Amino acid sequence: MHAAWFVAVAGLRRALGIGALLALAAFILGPLATLLVWAFAGTWLFPNLVPEFSLKWWVYVLSNADVGKAIRMSVLSAPTATLLSALICIPAAYAFARLEFPGRRLLLLSFLSANAFPKIGLYVSIATLFYRLNLMDTFAGVVLIQLVNTLLFMIWIPTGTFRGININLEEAARDVGAGPLRTFFQITLPIALPGLIVAALFAFIAAFDEAQGSLIVGTPNHITMPVLMYALVLSYPQPVGAVFSVLLSLPSVILLLATQRYLRAGYLAAGYSL
Amino acid sequence: MARLVLDRLTKRFGAHAAVHDVALDVRDGELMCLLGPSGCGKTTTLRMIGGFVTPDAGDIQIDGVSVVAMPPERRPTAMVFQRYNLWPHMTVAQNVGFGLRLRRLAHAEVDRRITQALELVGLPQSGRKFPHQLSGGEQQRVAVARALVLQPKILLLDEPFSNLDARLRVRMREEVKQLQRTVGITTVFVTHDQEEALTIADRIAVMHQGVLQQVDTPATLYAYPRTLFVADFIGTMNLIGARAHAAPAGTVLSAGPWQLVAAGARWPEGSDVTVAVRPEDVVMAPGGVEVEVRRVVNLGHYLQAVLWCPEIGEVRMFADKGAALGEGQRIAVQPARALAFHGSELVEIGGPMRPAAASPAERR
Numbered sequence: 001m002h003a004a005w006f007v008a009v010a011g012l013r014r015a016l017g018i019g020a021l022l023a024l025a026a027f028i029l030g031p032l033a034t035l036l037v038w039a040f041a042g043t044w045l046f047p048n049l050v051p052e053f054s055l056k057w058w059v060y061v062l063s064n065a066d067v068g069k070a071i072r073m074s075v076l077s078a079p080t081a082t083l084l085s086a087l088i089c090i091p092a093a094y095a096f097a098r099l100e101f102p103g104r105r106l107l108l109l110s111f112l113s114a115n116a117f118p119k120i121g122l123y124v125s126i127a128t129l130f131y132r133l134n135l136m137d138t139f140a141g142v143v144l145i146q147l148v149n150t151l152l153f154m155i156w157i158p159t160g161t162f163r164g165i166n167i168n169l170e171e172a173a174r175d176v177g178a179g180p181l182r183t184f185f186q187i188t189l190p191i192a193l194p195g196l197i198v199a200a201l202f203a204f205i206a207a208f209d210e211a212q213g214s215l216i217v218g219t220p221n222h223i224t225m226p227v228l229m230y231a232l233v234l235s236y237p238q239p240v241g242a243v244f245s246v247l248l249s250l251p252s253v254i255l256l257l258a259t260q261r262y263l264r265a266g267y268l269a270a271g272y273s274l
Numbered sequence: 275m276a277r278l279v280l281d282r283l284t285k286r287f288g289a290h291a292a293v294h295d296v297a298l299d300v301r302d303g304e305l306m307c308l309l310g311p312s313g314c315g316k317t318t319t320l321r322m323i324g325g326f327v328t329p330d331a332g333d334i335q336i337d338g339v340s341v342v343a344m345p346p347e348r349r350p351t352a353m354v355f356q357r358y359n360l361w362p363h364m365t366v367a368q369n370v371g372f373g374l375r376l377r378r379l380a381h382a383e384v385d386r387r388i389t390q391a392l393e394l395v396g397l398p399q400s401g402r403k404f405p406h407q408l409s410g411g412e413q414q415r416v417a418v419a420r421a422l423v424l425q426p427k428i429l430l431l432d433e434p435f436s437n438l439d440a441r442l443r444v445r446m447r448e449e450v451k452q453l454q455r456t457v458g459i460t461t462v463f464v465t466h467d468q469e470e471a472l473t474i475a476d477r478i479a480v481m482h483q484g485v486l487q488q489v490d491t492p493a494t495l496y497a498y499p500r501t502l503f504v505a506d507f508i509g510t511m512n513l514i515g516a517r518a519h520a521a522p523a524g525t526v527l528s529a530g531p532w533q534l535v536a537a538g539a540r541w542p543e544g545s546d547v548t549v550a551v552r553p554e555d556v557v558m559a560p561g562g563v564e565v566e567v568r569r570v571v572n573l574g575h576y577l578q579a580v581l582w583c584p585e586i587g588e589v590r591m592f593a594d595k596g597a598a599l600g601e602g603q604r605i606a607v608q609p610a611r612a613l614a615f616h617g618s619e620l621v622e623i624g625g626p627m628r629p630a631a632a633s634p635a636e637r638r
Contacts, residue, residue: 166358171326172417173361174346175353176373176424186372190363 038242057239067244070228077139077224078208078251081146085203088147089154090196094184096155097162111155114148122148123213130217142222145213150203157202161195162188194262201259205252276337276350276427276460277302278323283332285318292318294484296332300428305454305461307475309468311507315484316464317432323462324353324430336427352421353430357437359417360405366392367401370420377424391423392416394453411442418450422457429454429461436467447474468508472496480504498622502615505550512551512589516614517544527614527623530586531563536614539621548615549623553578555611556591562608565589570599581607 038044042054061067095101096108114122126145127136135141165188173183189196211226218227225248233241256263278300285293293315300306308316321327323334325346334342341349360369367388374384392398395415405413414434421429431450435443451474454461465471471478472492480487480495480503488500499505506513516529518541525539529549541547565581568588572595579599581589591607593599612623 168355168358169361171324171346172353172355172359172420173372174326175324175351176420177347177376178372179345179347182376187361191361 035242035245038239039246041239057243061240061243070223070225073222074225077142077146078204081143081150081207082200082204085147085150085154086200090158093155093158094162096159111152115152119212123216127216136217137221139222141217142214145217146207146210149206149210153199153202157199158196161192165191197259197262201255208251278428278460279335281333283322284330285327286330291484296486298479300460302460303458304476305474307471307478308464308481309471309478310481312466314481316481320430320432320462320464324351325349350427351430352424352426354417354421354434356433360413362405366403366416369416370423373424387423391419395419410438411446429459431463433464502548510553510590514549514586516547516549518547531584534612534623536621536623541616545616550613551609553590553592555609556607557610558605559608560606562606564604564606567599567601567603570601
């Protein structure tokens with residue numbers, strides 16, 4: 001009697017848990033599924049429950065000259081921004097991790113500040129600066145704007161990763177005859193690599209998805225994919241937006257799948273501690 | 275042939291002197307232990323020798339050449355750390371061979387030396403394994419191999435076995451002692467474990483609060499501690515407050531109920547003295563002071579008794595395992611040998627009433 005009551009409650013809790021999980025999955029995956037259906041639908045009108053399969057919108061989108069230009073722009077600018085970001089931030093992150101200097105915490109926090117305010121204000125003031133520097137409507141300008149969005153990931157996650165590497169490992173390398181640079185490249189960097197890959201992944205996604213700043217700085221001739229998305233959604237039939245969304249998520253999905261073995265909670269958690 | 279000299283080495287962290295005026299001479303082929311409680315400056319001293327900490331004052335010389343301005347990679351020293359020694363992304367052979375490859379030796383020579391070093395530490399089959407596939411003891415052995423493979427002049431060990439379990443620790447330190455004898459390398463070994471120091475060291479340098487207290491062989495350190503700190507830190511010691519009285523024979527110290535004659539001492543009337551007595555020097559004597567046996571602990575080959583002595587309190591005593599000691603029993607005891615400390619002065623008191631067979635010799 002007692003046991004049956006317990007089992008009933010446990011069963012109920014289990015059912016509720018599964019229900020909540022399904023609801024969450026539907027909430028996250030539902031829109032994505034709809035998107036996929038729209039992308040491969042010729043027409044989808046009431047009262048049809050299932051649309052007819054068609055690739056005509058893919059042909060339409062991919063043959064559009066603007067789309068080709070935007071893809072090229074994005075594929076060039078986002079990796080450039082990520083690479084630049086790594087070159088600037090990884091040495092800085094190493095300094096944050098290993099050196100004690102006054103204002104260390106404050107400086108680390110300042111990288112969060114760019115993400116703590118509505119960005120559109122920031123971009124407008126950046127735009128006035130870019131006008132003076134002749135960076136408006138240039139490739140460099142777009143890359144710089146994307147770079148701003150990667151800094152947080154490229155500083156915080158590597159800082160946490162480097163801090164997690166015991167200093168004895170570096171000292172042991174110095175001890176057997178390696179100089180500081182060789183120690184960094186042959187000991188520290190390989191050990192930190194998984195954390196740095198995670199940081200680069202997040203930075204790339206941030207750069208690739210950046211739209212607001214690129215819109216202000218890049219129009220009219222340097223349009224990236226997310227910026228073009230605004231125009232496509234506003235002025236073309238619904239499936240065009242869906243097709244383009246799928247194209248837009250493709251690089252992120254591929255990269256996530258390629259690097260998923262590095263995506264362990266530890267690297268992220270380590271990154272978000274001061 | 276390598277001699278290490280520390281000349282008035284000082285390191286401050288802020289206003290606090292972590293290491294103060296340490297002067298030490300480590301002879302060729304000697305195993306010197308730096309011993310002290312945590313925070314005494316022993317690890318900082320070792321790290322200064324290795325080049326990981328820059329001294330504020332003083333000099334470090336290896337074979338008469340000052341190395342104090344050299345970075346770690348240029349010093350003829352090799353260090354084994356407490357832990358996190360091995361690089362996790364390299365195999366054991368790559369770990370051991372890293373330093374050799376930096377020296378641009380021929381491939382065959384590198385392989386030969388790696389094999390030799392791994393054989394030396396008893397791990398000839400482990401070259402292809404990664405560090406995480408080894409036990410803690412094996413990892414430390416590889417670290418020793420990596421240090422020795424470069425044929426350094428000085429081997430530095432920073433509590434290398436403190437993370438291992440007790441049984442393995444004992445075995446590893448025997449192995450390291452054996453290895454050090456075989457290779458004949460001048461070695462500095464940092465430990466907070468006095469038993470470890472007493473068993474492996476040729477000489478021990480005891481440090482306390484950044485100051486070198488005494489450098490001596492284990493036997494001398496045990497029998498003739500030069501400062502109160504060393505007396506208390508090494509082995510078990512009864513410390514008893516006493517008062518000096520001038521007498522024709524020298525100075526008489528009244529330590530509780532005991533009257534001890536310090537022959538060489540010329541101390542002012544009434545000065546405070548600390549008398550240190552080893553538990554094995556507390557002996558049963560017919561004319562001694564009557565005390566009560568509070569506890570008796572059988573430690574295998576000898577007994578430890580806690581006595582309650584009037585005016586003093588607890589006094590520890592070691593006795594033969596056959597001794598008839600029972601809790602609650604009253605016995606008469608007398609210190610057979612003691613040391614009296616007055617400031618920095620030290621006088622040995624060897625009581626004439628000392629019975630010959632009273633102190634177990636193995637404790638010395």
